[in-house]
Amino acid sequence: MALKxxxxxxxxxxxxxxxxxxxxxxRTTLDEIxxxxxxxxxxxxxxxxxTDEEQIAFAQRLDGALHTRTGSAAIGANRxxxxxxxxxxxxxxxxxxxxxxxxxxxxxLGNRLWHTxxxxxxxxxxxxxxxxKVIPSVxxxxxxxxxxxxxxTLPAEMKAQLEDLRAHHSVTHSRWMLGFEFSEAEHARLxxxxxxxxxxLPRSGRKSLYVAxxxxxxxxxxxxxxxxxxxxxxxxxxxxxRVYRHRWRVGDLVIWDNRATMHRACPFDDQxxxxxxxxxxxxxxxxxxxx
Ligand code: OGA
Ligand code: MN
Numbered sequence: 001m002a003l004k005x006x007x008x009x010x011x012x013x014x015x016x017x018x019x020x021x022x023x024x025x026x027r028t029t030l031d032e033i034x035x036x037x038x039x040x041x042x043x044x045x046x047x048x049x050x051t052d053e054e055q056i057a058f059a060q061r062l063d064g065a066l067h068t069r070t071g072s073a074a075i076g077a078n079r080x081x082x083x084x085x086x087x088x089x090x091x092x093x094x095x096x097x098x099x100x101x102x103x104x105x106x107x108x109l110g111n112r113l114w115h116t117x118x119x120x121x122x123x124x125x126x127x128x129x130x131x132x133k134v135i136p137s138v139x140x141x142x143x144x145x146x147x148x149x150x151x152x153t154l155p156a157e158m159k160a161q162l163e164d165l166r167a168h169h170s171v172t173h174s175r176w177m178l179g180f181e182f183s184e185a186e187h188a189r190l191x192x193x194x195x196x197x198x199x200x201l202p203r204s205g206r207k208s209l210y211v212a213x214x215x216x217x218x219x220x221x222x223x224x225x226x227x228x229x230x231x232x233x234x235x236x237x238x239x240x241x242r243v244y245r246h247r248w249r250v251g252d253l254v255i256w257d258n259r260a261t262m263h264r265a266c267p268f269d270d271q272x273x274x275x276x277x278x279x280x281x282x283x284x285x286x287x288x289x290x291x
Contacts, residue, residue: 003032005040009244012146012261014040021045021253022054030062033255037127038204041260042144044246048253050131052085055253055280059084062255063127063282067118071171072107074189075182080278088130089276097271103180110175111265113213114145114234116258117281119169120214122193125258126284132252136273141266144244147208148260150237151198154209162209165197166219167230173216194219197233199259202286208260209237237262248277259284 004017014036024030036043050058059066068083078086079093090105092098098105118125130142151159170192172182182190197218199210211233218226245266246254256263258281268275 003029003036005036005043007040008044009146011149011242012040013042013044013144013244015044015046019045021048021058022050024058025061033062034203037255037257038201041146041148042244042254042256045253045255046249047251048131049251050253050278052080052082052278055129055131055278056082056084059127059129059280059282062129065283065285067121067125067281067283069121070118071120071175071190072104074186075103075107084280086279086281087276088279089134089274090270091274091276097274100271105270106178106180107175109270110171110178110180110213112267113174113177114238114262114264115174115212115214116210116262117279118258118283119195119210119212120171120190120192122195123284124169124193124195125281127255128258128279128281129253129255130277130279132248132250132277134274134276135248135250136268136275138268138273139247139266140268140273140275141248142246142254143264143266144246144256145238145262146242146244146260147210147237147262148201148206149242150233151207151209154236159198162198165221166194167197167211167215167226168192168194168217168219169212169214170216171214174213177213192216201257201259206260209233210259211237212262234262 005014007014066084117128199208215230
């Protein structure tokens with residue numbers, strides 16, 4: 001099967017042509033999707049009516065091992081059966097809107113900060129696959145930033161300065177910035193992870209900036225200088241010309257490469273409108289699965 005991709009932004013993101021991903025098991029098509037991910041870093045598929053089980057199975061076919069040590073699992077929030085499925089929604093077990101003061105609501109609101117999924121574990125997240133179930137009538141979009149172009153457009157002196165830097169990523173840090181409090185036991189479950197600030201993507205050889213709201217510090221740097229550098233890099237990466245905004249339709253599946261992009265949820269009135277999506281994220285372990 002020859003999949004067609006249509007570019008949605010000058011430097012990244014493409015929309016895939018007609019395909020039902022539930023039925024994709026053959027190596028050729030899976031390889032075409034992987035090649036599309038290498039080229040565009042984000043692929044948009046419309047009309048994908050996944051159940052959670054089908055979404056998990058597809059993620060495993062495409063990219064292997066799944067991320068299950070989610071931050072929300074550490075705070076005991078998952079209303080879904082499988083830890084590999086993150087509940088990206090503003091409703092509780094009873095299907096009603098989560099109220100202000102509810103920890104699960106506060107946790108999901110953290111997605112409004114620019115971030116990469118599962119950078120606070122090692123191995124970190126590779127592909128995230130987000131499936132839209134309930135989408136409000138008002139805009140409730142997701143924005144994505146192109147971190148390969150962000151790297152490419154840095155001045156040479158900055159590239160040299162970043163070469164061997166490593167950063168500590170912690171989900172307690174990014175949530176703490178929003179006033180979220182963690183118990184000692186939760187802190188112990190979420191120690192964070194250290195990753196290079198510049199990553200080289202193995203298949204394309206392209207370099208990418210790997211920074212996010214989760215970064216608490218640059219290793220071996222004083223805290224303020226490290227945080228200021230991250231702030232500066234994130235501002236550079238999220239300039240309007242490097243950002244794609246996705247307006248969701250029910251049934252969309254968007255796959256993004258967390259090594260090559262950052263993303264954030266755009267604000268909407270979450271006390272009036274229900275919004276429900278499900279995410280499965282794979283782990284950045286060497287060797288994509290062979291089919
Ligand atoms: C996610 C996420 C943003 C959104 O699913 O990882 O950050 O718009 N989602 O819901
Ligand atoms: Mn996310």
